[in-house]
Amino acid sequence: MRSRLEIKIRALLERYFPERRLFLRSDNDTRFIRLKPSTQLVAFMGLTFIVSWTIISTAILLMDSIGSGNFREQARRDQQTYELRLNAMSLERDARTEEALAAQDRFNTALQQISVMQSQLLNSETRRRELETGIGVIQATLRRTMKERETALRETTPPDQEVSGKQATRLTNPPLANDMLNILSIALAETAQQRDKVIASAEVALQAAEEMRLDLALMEEKNDQIFRQLEDAMTVSVEPLTKMFSAAGLDAKSMMEEVRRGYRGQGGPMMPISFSTKGGEITKEAIRANRLLDQMDQLNMYRIAAETAPFANPLKSAFRYTSGFGTRWGRMHKGTDFAAKYGTPIYATADGIVVHSDWLSGYGRLIKIKHEFGIETRFAHLAKIRVKKGQRVSRGERIGDMGNSGRSTGTHLHYEVRVNGRAVNPMTFIKAGRDVF
Known part of the structure; x- marks a missing residue:
C-alpha cells in the first residue's frame, strides 16, 4: 500500500515537474545537472513563499503608511x-x-x-x-x-x-x-x-x-x-x-x-488680563x-x-521601525531606527540649539540638538546635514536627509533621546505626544 502511494505521488510530480537536465558546456567537456521532480517542487514552493511574503509585506507597509x-x-x-x-x-x-x-x-x-x-x-x-x-x-x-x-x-x-x-x-x-x-x-x-x-x-x-x-x-x-x-x-x-x-x-x-x-517678562498688548480687587x-x-x-x-x-521637549516624530513621510531601544546582539542599542527611502527629510522633534553637525565615528553624519530641561536629541547616519552648529531650530524644522553614513547596514535614521546624559527610549516621548499633537 505504501509503495503504491509513493508511485502515485512520484507520477503526479513527474506530470507537473518532469525531470530536467541543465547542461554546462565548456571548451573541453560537457556536463549536466539533473533536476529531480522533488527538487523542482522545493524550489517552486520556496519561490512561491518569497513572492507571497513580498506581496504581503508591501501591502502591510502601504496600509500602515496610508493609515499613519x-x-x-x-x-x-x-x-x-x-x-x-x-x-x-x-x-x-x-x-x-x-x-x-x-x-x-x-x-x-x-x-x-x-x-x-x-x-x-x-x-x-x-x-x-x-x-x-x-x-x-x-x-x-x-x-x-x-x-x-x-x-x-x-x-x-x-x-x-x-x-x-x-x-x-x-x-x-x-x-x-x-x-x-x-x-x-x-x-x-x-x-x-x-x-x-x-x-x-x-x-x-x-x-x-x-x-x-x-x-x-x-x-x-x-x-x-x-x-x-x-x-x-x-x-x-x-x-x-x-x-x-x-x-x-x-x-x-x-x-x-x-x-x-x-518666560517672566511682562507688558505689552499680549500681556494676560487680571481682574483687580483693590479697594x-x-x-x-x-x-x-x-x-x-x-x-x-x-x-x-x-x-x-x-x-x-521632543514629543514629535522625526519623520513625516512613510517609514517603518527596524530596530527599537534596548539590547541588540549583546550590545545596548541606545535609540530607535526608522527606515525609509534615501534622502527622506528629517525634522527636529523640539525647539533647541544645534551643538554638533558633523561626522562622528560610527554615527556617520550626526546632528545633536540641545533642548530645555537637560534633554538632547541625536540624528545619525544622515546623507546630508542642513543646519550648522550654534543654529537655533524649531519643532518641525527640516534639519537633514536620511542616509547610510557611518557604521550602518542600510538607509535608515538612528534617533536618540538623552535626559541629563542618560539615553532613554525615544518611543516613550513619541507615544506620549500622539494623543496631543
Missing part, C-alpha cells in the same frame, strides 16, 4: 479646530466681561442717583415738618394774641360801646390774619408740590434700578455659563498635557517652574476670572514646555 498619514492629518485638523474654538470662546468671554462691567457701572450710577434723590427727599420732608411746626406756632401765637386783645378790649370798653368795639375789631383784625394764613397756605402748597416731585423722581429711579438689577442678573447668568464652558475647556486641555509629561517620565511641576523663570470686595466673578486666567497661563506654559 490619515491619522496625523486628522490630528492636525482636530488641533486647529480646537484652537479656533478656544479663541472664539476667549473672545466671547472678553465681550461678556466688558458687558458685565458696563452693566455694573450703570447699576452703580443708578444707585448713586437714588441715594442723592433720597437725601433730597429727606431734606424736603424735614423742611416740610419745620414749616408745619412753624405754622402751628404762628397760629397758636395769633390765637393767643387775639384772645388777649379781645379780653383787654372788653375790660376797657364801656357796655354801650362794646358793640361798636366788636365791629371795629372785626374790621381791623381779619385782614392781617387772612394774609398770614394765605402766605402759609401758599408755602405749604409749594412744599407739597416739591415733595411730590421728589417722590415721583425717586419712584422712577427705583424702577430704573430694578430694571438694571434684572439686566445685571441676566448678564451674570450668561457669564456663569461662559465661565463653565471655559473652565471645562481648560480642564479638557490641561489634563492630556499633564498625562503626556507623566507618560514621558518628566516632572511637570519642575518643568513649569523652569518655564516660568525663563473693593472680592466678588465670585473676579475669583473665577482670575482662576481661569491662571489656568490659561498654565496651559500656555504647558504649550511652551511641549515645544521644547
Whole structure:
C-alpha cells in the first residue's frame, strides 16, 4: 500500500515537474545537472513563499503608511479646530466681561442717583415738618394774641360801646390774619408740590434700578455659563498635557517652574488680563476670572514646555521601525531606527540649539540638538546635514536627509533621546505626544 502511494505521488510530480537536465558546456567537456521532480517542487514552493511574503509585506507597509498619514492629518485638523474654538470662546468671554462691567457701572450710577434723590427727599420732608411746626406756632401765637386783645378790649370798653368795639375789631383784625394764613397756605402748597416731585423722581429711579438689577442678573447668568464652558475647556486641555509629561517620565511641576523663570517678562498688548480687587470686595466673578486666567497661563506654559521637549516624530513621510531601544546582539542599542527611502527629510522633534553637525565615528553624519530641561536629541547616519552648529531650530524644522553614513547596514535614521546624559527610549516621548499633537 505504501509503495503504491509513493508511485502515485512520484507520477503526479513527474506530470507537473518532469525531470530536467541543465547542461554546462565548456571548451573541453560537457556536463549536466539533473533536476529531480522533488527538487523542482522545493524550489517552486520556496519561490512561491518569497513572492507571497513580498506581496504581503508591501501591502502591510502601504496600509500602515496610508493609515499613519490619515491619522496625523486628522490630528492636525482636530488641533486647529480646537484652537479656533478656544479663541472664539476667549473672545466671547472678553465681550461678556466688558458687558458685565458696563452693566455694573450703570447699576452703580443708578444707585448713586437714588441715594442723592433720597437725601433730597429727606431734606424736603424735614423742611416740610419745620414749616408745619412753624405754622402751628404762628397760629397758636395769633390765637393767643387775639384772645388777649379781645379780653383787654372788653375790660376797657364801656357796655354801650362794646358793640361798636366788636365791629371795629372785626374790621381791623381779619385782614392781617387772612394774609398770614394765605402766605402759609401758599408755602405749604409749594412744599407739597416739591415733595411730590421728589417722590415721583425717586419712584422712577427705583424702577430704573430694578430694571438694571434684572439686566445685571441676566448678564451674570450668561457669564456663569461662559465661565463653565471655559473652565471645562481648560480642564479638557490641561489634563492630556499633564498625562503626556507623566507618560514621558518628566516632572511637570519642575518643568513649569523652569518655564516660568525663563518666560517672566511682562507688558505689552499680549500681556494676560487680571481682574483687580483693590479697594473693593472680592466678588465670585473676579475669583473665577482670575482662576481661569491662571489656568490659561498654565496651559500656555504647558504649550511652551511641549515645544521644547521632543514629543514629535522625526519623520513625516512613510517609514517603518527596524530596530527599537534596548539590547541588540549583546550590545545596548541606545535609540530607535526608522527606515525609509534615501534622502527622506528629517525634522527636529523640539525647539533647541544645534551643538554638533558633523561626522562622528560610527554615527556617520550626526546632528545633536540641545533642548530645555537637560534633554538632547541625536540624528545619525544622515546623507546630508542642513543646519550648522550654534543654529537655533524649531519643532518641525527640516534639519537633514536620511542616509547610510557611518557604521550602518542600510538607509535608515538612528534617533536618540538623552535626559541629563542618560539615553532613554525615544518611543516613550513619541507615544506620549500622539494623543496631543
